[in-house]
Amino acid sequence: MNAALVIIFGTIIFSSLLGIYAGRRVKMNLENWTVGGRRFGIILIWLLMAGEIYTTFTFLGASGWAYSKGAPAFYILIYGTLAYTVSFFLLPEIWKIGKRYGLHTQPDFFIKIYDSRTLGVLVALIGVCSIIPYLQLQLAGLGFIVEVASNGAFSSHLAIGISFLLTCLFVYTSGIRGAAWVSIIKDIMMIVAVGVVGIGVPSIYFGGFGKMFKALIAQKPHHLVLPGSTAQMDLLWVMSTVLLTGLGFYMWPHIFSAAFSAKSAKTMKRNAIVMPFYQIPVLFVFMVGFTALLVIPDLKNGDLAFLALVNKTYPSWFMGFVGAAGAVTAMVPSSVLVLFASTLLAKNVYQAGFNPRASEDRVMRLSRFLVLVITTCALIFALFFPSALVNLLLMGYDGVTQFFPGVVFGLFWKRVTRIGVLSGLVAGISIVALLVLGRHDPFLGMNAGFVALVVNVVFTLGVSFLTKPLNWRIVKAK
Amino acid sequence: MQKGTKLALILAALPFISLVFALPLVNRIEPVILGLPFILFWIVSWVILTPVILLGAYLLEKKFNVPEEEDKQ
Numbered sequence: 001m002n003a004a005l006v007i008i009f010g011t012i013i014f015s016s017l018l019g020i021y022a023g024r025r026v027k028m029n030l031e032n033w034t035v036g037g038r039r040f041g042i043i044l045i046w047l048l049m050a051g052e053i054y055t056t057f058t059f060l061g062a063s064g065w066a067y068s069k070g071a072p073a074f075y076i077l078i079y080g081t082l083a084y085t086v087s088f089f090l091l092p093e094i095w096k097i098g099k100r101y102g103l104h105t106q107p108d109f110f111i112k113i114y115d116s117r118t119l120g121v122l123v124a125l126i127g128v129c130s131i132i133p134y135l136q137l138q139l140a141g142l143g144f145i146v147e148v149a150s151n152g153a154f155s156s157h158l159a160i161g162i163s164f165l166l167t168c169l170f171v172y173t174s175g176i177r178g179a180a181w182v183s184i185i186k187d188i189m190m191i192v193a194v195g196v197v198g199i200g201v202p203s204i205y206f207g208g209f210g211k212m213f214k215a216l217i218a219q220k221p222h223h224l225v226l227p228g229s230t231a232q233m234d235l236l237w238v239m240s241t242v243l244l245t246g247l248g249f250y251m252w253p254h255i256f257s258a259a260f261s262a263k264s265a266k267t268m269k270r271n272a273i274v275m276p277f278y279q280i281p282v283l284f285v286f287m288v289g290f291t292a293l294l295v296i297p298d299l300k301n302g303d304l305a306f307l308a309l310v311n312k313t314y315p316s317w318f319m320g321f322v323g324a325a326g327a328v329t330a331m332v333p334s335s336v337l338v339l340f341a342s343t344l345l346a347k348n349v350y351q352a353g354f355n356p357r358a359s360e361d362r363v364m365r366l367s368r369f370l371v372l373v374i375t376t377c378a379l380i381f382a383l384f385f386p387s388a389l390v391n392l393l394l395m396g397y398d399g400v401t402q403f404f405p406g407v408v409f410g411l412f413w414k415r416v417t418r419i420g421v422l423s424g425l426v427a428g429i430s431i432v433a434l435l436v437l438g439r440h441d442p443f444l445g446m447n448a449g450f451v452a453l454v455v456n457v458v459f460t461l462g463v464s465f466l467t468k469p470l471n472w473r474i475v476k477a478k
Numbered sequence: 479m480q481k482g483t484k485l486a487l488i489l490a491a492l493p494f495i496s497l498v499f500a501l502p503l504v505n506r507i508e509p510v511i512l513g514l515p516f517i518l519f520w521i522v523s524w525v526i527l528t529p530v531i532l533l534g535a536y537l538l539e540k541k542f543n544v545p546e547e548e549d550k551q
Contacts, residue, residue, distance in 0.1 A: 071505075071517065074517065074518060074521050077521050077522070077525055078497045078498075078521060078525075081493060081497060081524065081525050081528050082493060082494060082497060082498070084528065084532070085490050085493050085494070085528060085531075085532065088486075088490065088532050088535060088536075089483075089486075089487070089490070208513070209513055209514075210510075210512070210513025210514075211513075213510065213513055213514065213515060214510075214513075217507055217510070217515065221507055224507055224515045224517070224518070225505050225506055225507055225515070225517060226501075226505050226517075235501055235502050235505060238501060239498050239499070239501055242497065242498055243498060269536060270536070272532055273529050273532040273533050273536060274529060275529075276525055276526075276528045276529045276532075277529060279525045280525070280526075283522060283525075286518075
């Protein structure tokens with residue numbers, strides 16, 4: 001048994017136990033399971049949001065982008081900041097509607113605002129299709145991190161299997177509360193790992209990040225300005241991508257619903273103020289990617305940059321710590337993804353689409369059962385067909401962002417109609433599929449999802465003007 | 479729209495202007511400030527300024543908006 005293995009295994013077990021413990025003495029109904037009884041204060045909300053948002057991509061993807069693409073990686077730093085600014089205005093309003101009508105999910109919101117179950121089912125299906133590949137990506141990331149960090153002692157398949165059965169277990173027992181609690185461990189470990197490595201490696205190899213940048217500017221100045229070391233990710237791409245992802249950020253069904261867990265609209269506003277500070281660790285991750293480019297320039301897979309540099313620099317027990325941090329960093333977002341994929345299917349596809357008379361208790365039991373089904377499906381995909389869902393993954397962000405016009409107009413524009421939103425959504429999704437599957441992304445230098453969003457807005461506005469307006473009292477009722 | 483929300487929206491437009499529309503103007507390495515290439519320094523500064531801006535927006539809303547029933551909880 002090596003030290004790394006003990007640390008990784010111990011962390012996975014301990015986190016899961018904490019997640020299960022979080023749900024004790026809470027009577028599990030749909031309200032408690034999905035939105036924590038709407039009682040989360042600023043700390044739990046912050047933990048939950050950060051837990052969902054900062055995924056394995058923060059570890060591997062951001063350093064990998066800095067390593068192989070260079071300046072286009074900076075988009076990651078920008079879009080989160082824009083998203084928090086949007087959330088300051090949007091989430092408190094979403095929370096109020098959620099509280100007033102006892103909503104649990106994003107399709108619930110569409111069903112209530114637009115009085116349309118068809119729209120709800122469509123939103124739920126698009127949501128689930130975007131969530132499953134994202135979940136699989138987390139699984140794959142977890143396996144990859146643990147296998148590399150334990151130096152092969154803990155195989156990728158075994159790591160995925162164990163940690164996901166345990167994740168499944170704490171979602172089943174504790175719901176959203178479990179995710180928020182495990183997030184405590186996740187956030188602490190991730191910040192320590194990223195902080196130590198991000199400040200450490202530039203100092204160890206160059207005597208500070210300023211000197212590291214000096215060396216990089218001398219060797220590869222083009223890497224640090226757009227389009228970096230890519231051919232297509234120029235200014236227009238970054239600008240359209242940060243607009244798309246900044247607006248689409250809270251349209252992910254699991255992140256949208258997290259807004260309902262807050263105890264007040266004010267909590268959501270305060271949370272929006274503090275969230276941007278969470279972007280600072282991303283800067284450290286970039287430092288690691290850039291240092292890796294100078295120290296180990298010949299990696300075939302850029303996503304290895306973070307782990308390879310840690311492996312070269314630190315003792316194996318610290319590598320184990322990084323592996324453990326990576327594992328919980330995958331487990332927390334996954335738990336929420338599984339939770340909402342199941343609830344969307346049970347509540348918004350089964351109940352809203354096929355059986356409106358189903359009791360809440362029945363929906364709850366079905367949701368819990370679907371946790372097992374969805375985890376199993378994602379496991380099968382991750383273990384045996386790792387590239388089967390790659391097209392869906394490419395479309396995920398572009399797809400969920402198409403909800404944005406429906407949400408914003410629904411809250412703030414009296415003239416919007418359900419047919420308008422429906423046609424905008426269908427047009428947007430069609431353009432996404434056409435451009436992404438036809439390999440036309442970027443399109444005219446812009447992110448294809450952004451092009452689709454513009455078409456979506458045009459359709460929503462145009463068709464809304466041509467059709468009979470909604471009953472606005474749903475939003476404005478007191 | 480209430481006055482406080484209007485003022486808050488104007489303030490919140492700042493990160494969008496500087497982090498999206500001003501990017502073509504800052505896409506360069508020189509001058510290197512605090513060890514960071516200029517484009518990165520620019521982005522990081524706005525990441526740090528944004529919470530301050532949002533706090534300002536929060537205070538403006540508090541000062542000028544008449545609170546709704548649901549805001550009081």
